[in-house]
Amino acid sequence: MAPAVIFMVVLFAYPLFYNIWMSVTDFRVATFLTGVAPFVGLENYIDLLRNRTFYGALGLTAVFTALSIAGQMTIGMLLALFFWRSFPLNSTMRALLLAPWLLPLVVSSSVWQWMFAQDYGVINYLLLKLGLIDHKIPWLVDPTNALVAVILTNIWIGIPFSLAVFHSGLQALPRELLEAAELDGAGPVQRFFRIILPLLRPLTAIVFVLSVTYTVKVFDLIYVLTGGGPADATQTLAIFSFKLSFKLFDFGHGAAVGNVLVVISLVFAFFYIRSFRRQLESDPT
Amino acid sequence: MSRRLLFGTPLRDWTRTVIGCVIVAIILFPLYWMTNVSLQPRAALLATELRFLPIPPLTENYVRVFRKPDGSIGTIGEQAGSIGTSLFIATTTAIVCLLIAAPAAYALVVFRLRWLTLFVLLLLIVQMIPHVVVANALYAIYARAGLLNTHLGLILADASMGVPFAILILRAFIVSLPRSLIEAALVDGATHWGAFTRIILPLSRNGLITSGLFCFLFAWSDFLFALTMGTQGKIVPITLGIYKYIGNENTSWNSIMAAAVLASIPPIVLLLAGQRYITAGLVGGAVKE
Numbered sequence A: 001m002a003p004a005v006i007f008m009v010v011l012f013a014y015p016l017f018y019n020i021w022m023s024v025t026d027f028r029v030a031t032f033l034t035g036v037a038p039f040v041g042l043e044n045y046i047d048l049l050r051n052r053t054f055y056g057a058l059g060l061t062a063v064f065t066a067l068s069i070a071g072q073m074t075i076g077m078l079l080a081l082f083f084w085r086s087f088p089l090n091s092t093m094r095a096l097l098l099a100p101w102l103l104p105l106v107v108s109s110s111v112w113q114w115m116f117a118q119d120y121g122v123i124n125y126l127l128l129k130l131g132l133i134d135h136k137i138p139w140l141v142d143p144t145n146a147l148v149a150v151i152l153t154n155i156w157i158g159i160p161f162s163l164a165v166f167h168s169g170l171q172a173l174p175r176e177l178l179e180a181a182e183l184d185g186a187g188p189v190q191r192f193f194r195i196i197l198p199l200l201r202p203l204t205a206i207v208f209v210l211s212v213t214y215t216v217k218v219f220d221l222i223y224v225l226t227g228g229g230p231a232d233a234t235q236t237l238a239i240f241s242f243k244l245s246f247k248l249f250d251f252g253h254g255a256a257v258g259n260v261l262v263v264i265s266l267v268f269a270f271f272y273i274r275s276f277r278r279q280l281e282s283d284p285t
Numbered sequence B: 001m002s003r004r005l006l007f008g009t010p011l012r013d014w015t016r017t018v019i020g021c022v023i024v025a026i027i028l029f030p031l032y033w034m035t036n037v038s039l040q041p042r043a044a045l046l047a048t049e050l051r052f053l054p055i056p057p058l059t060e061n062y063v064r065v066f067r068k069p070d071g072s073i074g075t076i077g078e079q080a081g082s083i084g085t086s087l088f089i090a091t092t093t094a095i096v097c098l099l100i101a102a103p104a105a106y107a108l109v110v111f112r113l114r115w116l117t118l119f120v121l122l123l124l125i126v127q128m129i130p131h132v133v134v135a136n137a138l139y140a141i142y143a144r145a146g147l148l149n150t151h152l153g154l155i156l157a158d159a160s161m162g163v164p165f166a167i168l169i170l171r172a173f174i175v176s177l178p179r180s181l182i183e184a185a186l187v188d189g190a191t192h193w194g195a196f197t198r199i200i201l202p203l204s205r206n207g208l209i210t211s212g213l214f215c216f217l218f219a220w221s222d223f224l225f226a227l228t229m230g231t232q233g234k235i236v237p238i239t240l241g242i243y244k245y246i247g248n249e250n251t252s253w254n255s256i257m258a259a260a261v262l263a264s265i266p267p268i269v270l271l272l273a274g275q276r277y278i279t280a281g282l283v284g285g286a287v288k289e
Helices: A002-023 A029-034 A043-049 A052-082 A090-096 A105-115 A122-129 A143-171 A175-183 A188-199 A201-216 A220-225 A237-246 A251-282 B011-027 B029-038 B060-065 B078-110 B114-126 B131-145 B151-175 B179-187 B192-203 B205-221 B224-229 B238-247 B253-273 B275-286
Strands: none
Touching (some): A002 A251, A002 B078, A002 B114, A002 B131, A029 B131, A052 A201, A052 A237, A052 A251, A052 B011, A090 A143, A090 B275, A105 A143, A105 A220, A105 B029, A105 B238, A105 B253, A143 A201, A143 B275, A175 A188, A188 A201, A201 A251, A220 A237, A237 A251, A251 B114, B011 B029, B029 B253, B060 B253, B078 B114, B078 B151, B078 B205, B078 B238, B078 B253, B114 B151, B131 B151, B131 B224, B151 B205, B179 B192, B192 B205, B205 B275, B224 B238
16 A cells, blocks of 8 residues: 555655646746746746637637547447447457557557548548549648547547447346337337436446546647647647647746646546545445 | 348348448558558559558568668667567556555555545546646656656656556455455454465456556557657657657658557557456446446
């Protein structure tokens, strides 16, 4: 127990508090040499509130997170429903579909980067062949398209998680109830919205919260795919914080943006913990 | 009911299998494309008509991955070294995680103190903290402690992702074991350490495999910590290697994809060999405690 507590304190508690301290100081490269970081109070945060780039990053984080989650939860649920009934090779296929989630994000991002390439990318090639577009789309060069590309890639990565969790949830549903509904003449759509979805609500809430906290902090994917560009079009808070700290060596402001991100995660974590706590208290083990 | 059977399975189910294959093919297309591109010559990549089958397959890209930047052949090159670095760091991280997490999980189950429940909640919250934030502070802390550009520093940073997860998974696992086992051992005069090492650990094999696998994969996939903690470019795991590879104007995409394929092999092998552990961790980490 003791080593775990020490580990958590050193690698989480200390960095978190250190980050709060950094966010109220003018922490720059010189700080590493002199050890001096002048205290500036809330100045870094006030700077952010006056900074348009910050609002841009905040808005982008919201759009990126909302669309990613809507996409991956919908597709994940549809696939879970498809794989609900057992058929030959069912579990093998579900195992294969976990692959996008397990691969290093740098690998997935580099593959998608090449697939999105304007002139030689396979996506434009296929869209042209199918007659869906009449000219090659500048995916990663145009601001709006770049955001679409980043979200599509993130949905692809997130599908396995929703699929696996929803699938396990469906397995636990009482079959008799659904069979009874079918006998009473409820169609598949009705069964889904009237019975399955309400029964899966607690699980859906958990998937939602975990996906939000996971998506707001996405870094590798965007950094490799677009680097936050073009023209900050894909610069979420995570990327913005990184750039302030590790490109401009303005660790004070970087820490401030990071703390905003922590607060956002904690708000969602709060809802998760509340439902989890109920579970802990009702379950004496 | 007139059901036509094929190998004892209704035809309708085989229809589902076919649709399933199409779905899998679409979703896994990027992985196919990565492999396909990695086996083609550079000229084929830049042709107007793309090739969907790498025939004849070209192994040259893989050879190039193992070559040094100056082009000398036969020596183990940059990316090969990166794979070694990644294997070393990920394996060590998994071991460190288990060494810290297993006793902690045992203690959480055996000693029922009020603040331990709080500790479990903290573990859940901690997993949601953005890594960018941890990296920001760790960089400053490491700079002072002299841990930048060290294997130890990177392993500890990587372990920060795995330890909370491993404790939660192992705790859920140990909770499910009959409590009387521990009590009997303690009555027989065993210490907690004895009960832990001789009774609980051997019974927790599956939990240890699941959490170990995930800790390995977390560290194998890490990019951010390697990027921020390795300022001198001395320690380059394969993820960072691929990123630098992309940035290098001279490398072409078939070599990058070859490196990407190599970086995908351990996760894919672990997925195929340990599917049930992976699913258990994926679902268990989210749903149960």
